[in-house]
Amino acid sequence: MIETFLDNKDTSSCSGCAACSDVCMAGAIGFYYGRDGGRYPQIDTQKCISCGACRKVCPIGKKPDLIEPNYEKKAYALMVESPELRERSASGGAFEAIATALHSQYDDLMVAGAVWGDDLRVYHRIVPFDERESLKKSKYVQSNCEGIYKEVRRRLSEGGHVLFTGTPCQVAALRNFLKKEYDNLFLVDLVCHGVPGEDIFRKYIEELNKKRGSQVIKVDLRHKVKDLYGEIHSKNICIEFSNGKTIVESGKRNPYLHGFTAGLFYKDSCYDCKFANKDRYGDITVGDYWRIQELNPEYVDYSGVSCVLVNTSKGRQLFNKLEKCEQFETSVDALYKRNSQLLSPAKMNPKREYFISKYKTESFDKLVDSCVKKEKMYKLILSALLPGKFKRNAKRVLQKAKGK
Ligand SMILES: Cc1cc2nc3c(=O)[nH]c(=O)nc-3n(C[C@H](O)[C@H](O)[C@H](O)COP(=O)(O)OP(=O)(O)OC[C@H]3O[C@@H](n4cnc5c(N)ncnc54)[C@H](O)[C@@H]3O)c2cc1C
Ligand code: SF4
Ligand code: SF4
Ligand code: SF4
Structure with a gap:
């Protein structure tokens, strides 16, 4: 062999x-x-x-066949209408809209995706539609999928309806595992630039427990906060401790989120991801629609706007049933231009090898600081004082001046 x-x-x-x-x-x-x-x-x-x-x-050894290789994909920007639902979602609430549309057709719907365990590790679980809240918000850590494929197959063979969500490698793995198509299965893959391994997150949390003298009990890696002018910003972390204290930090200063965004500590496979390309294995692909304001000033990316790619006829039927959301179609190329992980894997940070060789023995915060520069505090304060509209207009003027 x-x-x-x-x-x-x-x-x-x-x-x-x-x-x-x-x-x-x-x-x-x-x-x-x-x-x-x-x-x-x-x-x-x-x-x-x-x-x-x-x-x-193994989906790395052999990828599954594409469901409909010649299907003409369509791209959309989407936000659920309810501000409360948007606040509880990572981007614009595409998952909520999709799950709700499916549940209105199939009241036995179960949803499978990533949830936090009590041990602050991330697990793939299948839960009834009413418990979908636990799946929401991106957990930027590798989720443990042991058992999920068997559980999904069992449910499907009993005739139950399942919505499976996950990273593209997990969706491809499920399709290889099932070996055949099921009418009662709906697949949503995420745009994905990489996951840090479980042990990296453990190291960060253990140090935080010691530093604060209290145990971390809850983490939100896409925490949304309102600025002085009422605009929502989604790139923050919120950490709750057992002593009742809570900290909220900007993703530009928090060591875990900052290192994550800078591509400092993803798993090896993510920098050469076999799924960061136009071939999608979900009926629908969802992600963030970055720089959407360039196409429609009514939408602001950092407040949370989902991008949606419809990849199959099944995905199309489902998308047509979405309710209570604002959406508009864009060209697929416009989306590719604004979301590079739909075309190629994330770039490895030049300090990544150094970080990986030291993370077990050195202080997490200091190590991240020595590898990637964090935003200066005065810049964050200045940025918070200026209205978003002003910053967006200034950016547009600058881009025009540069001829972009
Ligand atoms: C590790 C990771 C990397 C990502 N990278 C990008 C990117 O580069 N560009 C981009 O546009 N979007 C990326 N996304 C997707 C983005 O963060 C949102 O999940 C997406 O926009 C859907 O938003 P929503 O409002 O519908 O999400 P929500 O309603 O909050 O739903 C989140 C969904 O993500 C799934 N999920 C959460 N954490 C994990 C995990 N660790 N592993 C597998 N599935 C998980 C849940 O099962 C749930 O279905 C990434 C997500 C993850 C988890
Ligand atoms: S599936 Fe299990 S028993 Fe079969 S070759 Fe792999 S490890 Fe061995
Ligand atoms: S964990 Fe997944 S990618 Fe790795 S060997 Fe097993 S099937 Fe292949
Ligand atoms: S970047 Fe690729 S290999 Fe890494 S988690 Fe995402 S889909 Fe899987």
Whole structure:
């Protein structure tokens, strides 16, 4: 048998999707933390019966076929109408709109996606529609998918309707695992620039617990705050502690969010992601519609606007049923231009190797500080004092002057 990363030979392209462990009838696959803090599969050769199923299911070894390769994709900018629902969503609430539209047709709908565990790790779980709140907000950490593929298959074979959401590698893994198309399954993949491994987030939280003398009990990595002029900003972190205290920090200064955005500590596989391209494995792809104000000044990206790509006929039927949201169509190229992860993987930060080699032993905050410059406090204050409209107009004038 050819040796692959399942035998721990160059694990760098393994996304950690865990489809191999779900497919293994012998229970021979466990996980260990790799150098980058991500979870990697490991075969127990004593238990393995050499059936080869794990290699066949691996979406890195073989991607699933595209559902409708010649389907003409359509792109949209979307926001759910309710400001409260938008506030509880990562971007414009595309997931809420999609789940609600499906539930109005199928009242047995279950939704599968990433939830926080009590241990502040992220797990893929399948929950009834009424519990969808737990899936909301982007958890910028690798989610543990062990068991989810089997659970989704069980539900589908019983005839139940399932909406599965996840990173593109997880959606591709599910399709390989299922081996056939199900009419009662709806797939939503995210635009994804990468996930940090579980152990990186653990290190950040453990240091914070010590520094604050209290345990972190809740984290929101897409916390939305209103500025002086009532505009919403979605790139903040909110951390709640067991002593009742809460901190809110801008993503430009918080070490975890800042390092994440700078591409400092994603898993190895993310910098060479096999799914950061135009081939999509979900019926619908959702993400942020960055710089949407260039196309429509009524929409402001940092307040939370979703981009939606309709990739299949099933996705189209579903999209046509969305209610209570504002949306407008853009060209697909306009979206590609504003969301580079739909065309290519994230760039590796030049200090990434240094960070990974030191993160286990050095202070997380100091290490991030030494690798990426954080925004100066006076700049943040100045920015908070200026109205968003003024900044957007100034930017437009500058871009015009530069001939962009
Ligand atoms: C790791 C990660 C990287 C991303 N990178 C980009 C990017 O580069 N560009 C971009 O435009 N958008 C990116 N997104 C998507 C974006 O953050 C929003 O999730 C998306 O805009 C949908 O918004 P919403 O308002 O519908 O989300 P919500 O209603 O808040 O729903 C969030 C959805 O994301 C899923 N999810 C949350 N965390 C994870 C996780 N760790 N793993 C798998 N699924 C998860 C949940 O299951 C849920 O369905 C990323 C998301 C994640 C999780
Ligand atoms: S199936 Fe997923 S976890 Fe298993 S080897 Fe392939 S990429 Fe890695
Ligand atoms: S070859 Fe078969 S038994 Fe061995 S680890 Fe892979 S799936 Fe399990
Ligand atoms: S960047 Fe690619 S490999 Fe990494 S989590 Fe996203 S889809 Fe998976």
